[in-house]
Amino acid sequence: MxxxxxxxxxxxxxxxxxxxxxxxxxxxxxxxxxxxxxxxxxxxxxxxxxxxxxxxxSISPGYGYTAIIAAFIGRLNPVDIILSSLLIALLSVDGELVQIKLGLPLALAGMFQSILFFFLLAADTLIDNRLRMRK
Structure with missing residues (x-):
């Protein structure tokens, strides 16, 4: 395959x-x-x-979008996707725990995932399109 x-x-x-x-x-x-x-x-x-x-x-609370982030973080490698999925699950569970213990909104976990995805995407963009100085 x-x-x-x-x-x-x-x-x-x-x-x-x-x-x-x-x-x-x-x-x-x-x-x-x-x-x-x-x-x-x-x-x-x-x-x-x-x-x-x-x-x-309403069964799915947006698992498809979360899976896209996990696949992108794992670089489409099956083993790395499993590890990145565990990272995303850890962020989600911790977000729920923060909501319960501190009374913060649940969207905070989604915000952490979004920030992680944004910085990874920005790093890829900057690496692929880096400026080079010519002599």
């Missing part, structure tokens, strides 16, 4: 057997889409049935 995702034409050249259409290995792409969609659906079912226990009109 990694070879096909990086360069489908290189995968075909390397001899990966799959349905080839315009240089794309369609069988592997579809298999990846089906597996990831199934795992996302399973996670949704576990969230609704396990954590909440019943169906409510």
């Amino acid at each position: 990694r070879v096909v995702g990086s360069s489908p034409k290189a995968a075909v050249y390397a001899g990966i057997k799959s349905d080839v259409y315009d240089g794309l290995c369609l069988r592997i792409i579809w298999l990846t889409l089906l597996i990831s969609g199934g795992l996302a659906g399973l996670a949704g079912v576990c969230q609704v049935l396990g954590f909440i226990g019943q169906l409510h009109p």
Whole structure:
């Protein structure tokens, strides 16, 4: 899957057997889409049935946006995404604890996540577009 995702034409050249259409290995792409969609659906079912226990009109409090931040912090590396997800979860739990103990608003945890994401994005932008002095 990694070879096909990086360069489908290189995968075909390397001899990966799959349905080839315009240089794309369609069988592997579809298999990846089906597996990831199934795992996302399973996670949704576990969230609704396990954590909440019943169906409510507003199930997700914005987990998708939080997952985007965790994936960006983890640099799209599966192990790093797990570690960054733990960091984001720690910030969320601590935000709830601050709300309970000190009476601060719950949006403070979201603000910490946003500041972390903003500074990481700004650092990437400054590194990629740094100014260079010419002699």
